[in-house]
Amino acid sequence: MNDQLNCYFVTVSFAFTFKSFIMFLTLNHQKLVIYTFSKTFTLECYKLTKAFPADEKFGMISQIRRAALSFHLNIAEGSSRKSETERKRYYEIARGSVIEIDAALDVAKDIKYLSNYDLTKLGESMIKCFKLLSGLLESKASH
Numbered sequence: 001m002n003d004q005l006n007c008y009f010v011t012v013s014f015a016f017t018f019k020s021f022i023m024f025l026t027l028n029h030q031k032l033v034i035y036t037f038s039k040t041f042t043l044e045c046y047k048l049t050k051a052f053p054a055d056e057k058f059g060m061i062s063q064i065r066r067a068a069l070s071f072h073l074n075i076a077e078g079s080s081r082k083s084e085t086e087r088k089r090y091y092e093i094a095r096g097s098v099i100e101i102d103a104a105l106d107v108a109k110d111i112k113y114l115s116n117y118d119l120t121k122l123g124e125s126m127i128k129c130f131k132l133l134s135g136l137l138e139s140k141a142s143h
Contacts, residue, residue, distance in 0.1 A: 029079035034132040041125040042068040071097035
């Protein structure tokens with residue numbers, strides 16, 4: 001047991017010596033096409049909210065970022081579930097997060113937070129994620 005523990009700590013400390021971060025686990029979620037797209041979408045949401053007014057730090061910025069990260073993390077966690085019902089539930093929650101972001105951006109547009117930001121990449125990313133996730137849910141429902 002101690003040898004396993006020592007090996008783990010050596011591996012961890014070795015991995016942290018690199019300049020770029022290394023994922024420690026290689027799991028099924030990383031093989032999903034939606035996972036790559038959800039990561040891109042999450043990063044786009046973070047970039048977008050940097051342009052929001054500072055007084056939205058604990059409001060809209062926080063809400064959009066939490067929903068974006070929740071979307072990405074629910075894809076990862078859902079794919080690790082053994083039960084089809086559980087997996088589908090995580091994917092449904094992830095899809096709800098995309099809808100939440102869309103609704104928040106609709107409000108942000110109306111209060112002119114988005115007037116100086118090109119939403120093309122974010123919009124395309126959101127649509128792609130929504131379609132992929134909906135397709136994944138439909139394929140799971142047909143089994």
